[in-house]
Amino acid sequence: MDDREEAGALARRRRRFDGWTLLIWIGGGAVYLFLVVPVLVIILSAFSPNPYPEFPPTEFSLRWFREVFQSEPWMRAIGFSLWLMLIVTVLTVVLGTTAAYGVSRLEFRGKQALLSFMLSPLMIPQVVMGIALLYIFTAMGIIRTMAGLVIGHIIVSFPYVIRTVGVSLSNLDPKLERASMNLGAGPVQTFFRVTLPLIRPGIVAGGVFSAVTSFGEVSISLFVVSPSNMTVPVRIFNYIDQTFDPSVNAISVLFIAVAVLALIIIERTIGLTKVM
Amino acid sequence: MTRSSRTPGAESAGRYRRNLFSWVMLTPGLIFLGAFLAVPFLLLFVISFRDVDNWMNMLPTYSLNQYLEVFTSRFYLHMIWTTLWVAIVTTVICIVLAYPAAYLLVRAPNRSVRTALYVILVSPLLTSVVIRTFAWIVLLAQNGLVNEVLMKLALISEPLRLLWNLNAVIIAYVQVMLPFAVLPIATSMGEIDPRLRQASMNLGAGRLRTFWKVTLPLTIPGMMSGAIIVFSLAAGSYITPLLVGGRLQPLLPLAIYQQVLQVANLPLGAAMSMTLLLLVGVLVAGMGLILRRWEGRMHG
Numbered sequence: 001m002d003d004r005e006e007a008g009a010l011a012r013r014r015r016r017f018d019g020w021t022l023l024i025w026i027g028g029g030a031v032y033l034f035l036v037v038p039v040l041v042i043i044l045s046a047f048s049p050n051p052y053p054e055f056p057p058t059e060f061s062l063r064w065f066r067e068v069f070q071s072e073p074w075m076r077a078i079g080f081s082l083w084l085m086l087i088v089t090v091l092t093v094v095l096g097t098t099a100a101y102g103v104s105r106l107e108f109r110g111k112q113a114l115l116s117f118m119l120s121p122l123m124i125p126q127v128v129m130g131i132a133l134l135y136i137f138t139a140m141g142i143i144r145t146m147a148g149l150v151i152g153h154i155i156v157s158f159p160y161v162i163r164t165v166g167v168s169l170s171n172l173d174p175k176l177e178r179a180s181m182n183l184g185a186g187p188v189q190t191f192f193r194v195t196l197p198l199i200r201p202g203i204v205a206g207g208v209f210s211a212v213t214s215f216g217e218v219s220i221s222l223f224v225v226s227p228s229n230m231t232v233p234v235r236i237f238n239y240i241d242q243t244f245d246p247s248v249n250a251i252s253v254l255f256i257a258v259a260v261l262a263l264i265i266i267e268r269t270i271g272l273t274k275v276m
Numbered sequence: 277m278t279r280s281s282r283t284p285g286a287e288s289a290g291r292y293r294r295n296l297f298s299w300v301m302l303t304p305g306l307i308f309l310g311a312f313l314a315v316p317f318l319l320l321f322v323i324s325f326r327d328v329d330n331w332m333n334m335l336p337t338y339s340l341n342q343y344l345e346v347f348t349s350r351f352y353l354h355m356i357w358t359t360l361w362v363a364i365v366t367t368v369i370c371i372v373l374a375y376p377a378a379y380l381l382v383r384a385p386n387r388s389v390r391t392a393l394y395v396i397l398v399s400p401l402l403t404s405v406v407i408r409t410f411a412w413i414v415l416l417a418q419n420g421l422v423n424e425v426l427m428k429l430a431l432i433s434e435p436l437r438l439l440w441n442l443n444a445v446i447i448a449y450v451q452v453m454l455p456f457a458v459l460p461i462a463t464s465m466g467e468i469d470p471r472l473r474q475a476s477m478n479l480g481a482g483r484l485r486t487f488w489k490v491t492l493p494l495t496i497p498g499m500m501s502g503a504i505i506v507f508s509l510a511a512g513s514y515i516t517p518l519l520v521g522g523r524l525q526p527l528l529p530l531a532i533y534q535q536v537l538q539v540a541n542l543p544l545g546a547a548m549s550m551t552l553l554l555l556v557g558v559l560v561a562g563m564g565l566i567l568r569r570w571e572g573r574m575h576g
Binding site: 020024025027028029031032034035036037038039041042045095096098099101102103105106114117118120121122123124125126127128129130131132133134135136151154155158181186187188191212215216217218219222223233236237240241244248249251252255256258259260262263 | 290294295296297298301305312315316317320323373376395396397398403405408410412414417451455483484508512515518519533536537542545546549552553556560
């Protein structure tokens with residue numbers, strides 16, 4: 001009698017347990033759906049021949065992709081964005097890697113404050129950064145030039161390199177560098193022969209983050225860009241601010257593809273969980 | 277004797293060279309950030325005290341006029357309040373939605389499911405904010421997908437006006453910023469020793485009680501670091517509100533953008549920027565304090 005009662009209570013508890021688990025899974029699933037639906041809608045619209053998206057889709061067409069590839073302004077913007085991305089990535093990786101190394105190997109008062117300063121562009125409202133740069137670039141005479149854009153993009157990409165390279169550096173066994181020094185190598189030689197090859201995953205991941213950040217940056221770019229040198233996101237912004245054009249869908253699909261590619265590279269090099 | 281006295285000298289010379297090298301490595305990055313992050317902010321701070329004439333030319337005089345305008349006009353006070361309110365609502369919704377999402381990520385039955393969830397979470401972060409926001413225009417427009425589906429299901433007869441209001445801004449914000457809340461919470465959750473939850477259940481606590489007494493307190497650090505990021509992003513963005521909310525929403529970042537690029541009143545824009553920085557800074561510092569207190573309590 002007692003036994004049976006207890007078994008009943010246990011079964012009830014297990015049933016309740018299953019109910020909660022089910023509820024959480026449904027809730028969590030809905031959240032992921034909420035995250036993914038907008039992306040799916042864009043992809044769906046990009047391959048539809050109609051100017052307005054419909055659900056369910058009736059036809060498949062590459063019309064909007066063709067329109068993008070035949071449009072001279074879009075292609076010029078894509079070319080410009082890719083150029084910019086290349087320059088920004090190289091410079092950010094060099095500046096960020098050296099700075100991350102310097103900080104990790106030094107002990108001084110205010111080191112934590114310095115690190116926060118280097119990571120601060122992630123938190124500062126970008127509109128504020130935009131007008132601060134607008135003012136100083138105007139004073140320097142580099143407003144609406146490529147140099148201004150490069151500088152602005154480096155500032156927002158910099159923290160990512162500091163983080164990814166920082167992760168790699170903290171995973172590095174300090175004995176390896178010490179061994180190299182003990183064997184008579186100087187700090188420069190040790191850095192290039194020992195440290196650099198070992199932190200390559202962090203550098204690659206940082207480079208991917210910089211590239212993706214630069215390619216998608218719009219908040220700061222809007223303040224310093226010129227109409228003749230327009231990046232793709234700024235052009236998209238100006239476009240959808242005024243009219244609705246489905247070729248933006250096709251461009252977006254390209255961006256999403258780039259993002260997924262970047263994701264794969266980061267996962268292969270340093271692991272997503274460590275840097276996000 | 278000579279040998280042992282030379283070694284420490286050589287060692288300190290080696291350390292000196294290593295330190296010198298580290299400083300040399302650090303310097304270019306520091307100069308860059310100093311020139312293009314610290315200096316522009318100092319200048320912006322100074323400009324916020326400048327006066328302007330009727331044609332928005334900066335005058336060589338300094339005063340608190342711009343701040344007086346921001347803090348005494350009803351218009352701007354309402355704007356500050358709305359900005360904070362939108363950011364807080366976004367943060368709260370993100371945190372609430374993040375828990376089940378993080379749970380799924382941590383408890384995913386196998387690797388491929390977990391990878392799929394990860395891709396869903398992280399790929400938006402690598403896509404331009406313009407594109408993520410654009411998706412919401414496609415969804416919420418008068419002839420957008422949501423209205424179309426609702427009309428087809430005959431739930432509504434007229435298309436709803438879903439865009440151009442603060443609700444649209446909050447919905448888009450939540451979707452854009454949710455991953456920033458999910459990832460740190462999932463990290464905290466993954467670090468909880470499963471035996472703790474088991475012990476709580478064995479002692480007779482139900483699922484809800486276990487969540488309140490074990491899981492929630494142990495995930496506070498992840499929750500707070502997620503909240504800090506979401507809040508500062510939601511309080512400081514202008515692209516998303518501009519595109520789905522329209523130009524007239526009373527939000528500080530939006531007003532700064534317009535004040536500088538359209539009205540060309542840089543000092544007022546600068547004063548509003550400093551106000552925004554201060555608001556975000558104070559709230560983020562407060563949340564950081566709670567985070568550290570809590571971590572101190574957790575680890576004794």
